[in-house]
Amino acid sequence: MTTFQNQKTPNIQILAISGSLRASSSNARLLQAAALLAPKEVKINLYQNLGELPHFNPGLDDFNISAVLDFRNQLKNSHAVIISSPEYAHGVPGTLKNALDWIVGSGELVEKPIALFNTSARSTFAQASLKETISVMLGRIVEEASITLPFIDKNLDANEIAANPEIARLLKGAIDALLRSIDSAS
Numbered sequence: 001m002t003t004f005q006n007q008k009t010p011n012i013q014i015l016a017i018s019g020s021l022r023a024s025s026s027n028a029r030l031l032q033a034a035a036l037l038a039p040k041e042v043k044i045n046l047y048q049n050l051g052e053l054p055h056f057n058p059g060l061d062d063f064n065i066s067a068v069l070d071f072r073n074q075l076k077n078s079h080a081v082i083i084s085s086p087e088y089a090h091g092v093p094g095t096l097k098n099a100l101d102w103i104v105g106s107g108e109l110v111e112k113p114i115a116l117f118n119t120s121a122r123s124t125f126a127q128a129s130l131k132e133t134i135s136v137m138l139g140r141i142v143e144e145a146s147i148t149l150p151f152i153d154k155n156l157d158a159n160e161i162a163a164n165p166e167i168a169r170l171l172k173g174a175i176d177a178l179l180r181s182i183d184s185a186s
């Protein structure tokens with residue numbers, strides 16, 4: 001797990017999951033930018049092991065697979081979750097859906113505040129499908145924290161994305177909305 005943080009003693013933990021395994025993923029860079037813009041008491045941790053999870057098999061659910069246990073623990077230890085995912089062939093990337101399938105039975109998303117970020121206005125199918133899957137898992141999608149971002153230039157790193165005033169405004173607004181939803185739940 002990589003931590004992108006701008007503070008010393010954070011006490012709110014947010015797990016950020018990129019649905020893309022691409023090394024220079026725009027979704028991952030966007031989540032890193034969000035971490036840079038988060039208030040000092042908030043730590044946004046980027047989940048690193050999406051591609052390490054085995055294919056979901058309900059028959060192996062009780063087998064204490066370490067990558068699965070680690071994923072579940074990271075979720076358990078987080079107050080909220082942000083998912084930023086590309087769309088592939090009008091659907092949710094298989095690796096992300098696979099990760100969600102591993103936590104249907106164990107229930108780490110139940111009542112968890114969740115923000116969905118979207119880096120493309122035309123990617124509507126994956127967002128709708130993610131919403132449906134998370135809702136049936138009883139995750140609490142925070143609409144005010146779920147945003148569609150303007151085009152993310154592939155040449156920009158996380159610092160440069162965070163320095164874009166329009167993107168920073170949207171990201172800060174989404175983080176604030178997510179934090180309010182954590183407050184209202186506690």
Ligand SMILES: Cc1cc2nc3c(=O)[nH]c(=O)nc-3n(C[C@H](O)[C@H](O)[C@H](O)COP(=O)(O)O)c2cc1C
Binds near residue numbers: 024026085086119124
């Ligand atoms: C195989 C493939 C299929 C794709 N299918 C869609 C699609 O159905 N709808 C869409 O809006 N974008 C589609 N895209 C574009 C990706 O969603 C887009 O490039 C995304 O920004 C990649 O995210 P990343 O930079 O985090 O890897 C597809 C890309 C690939 C490689």
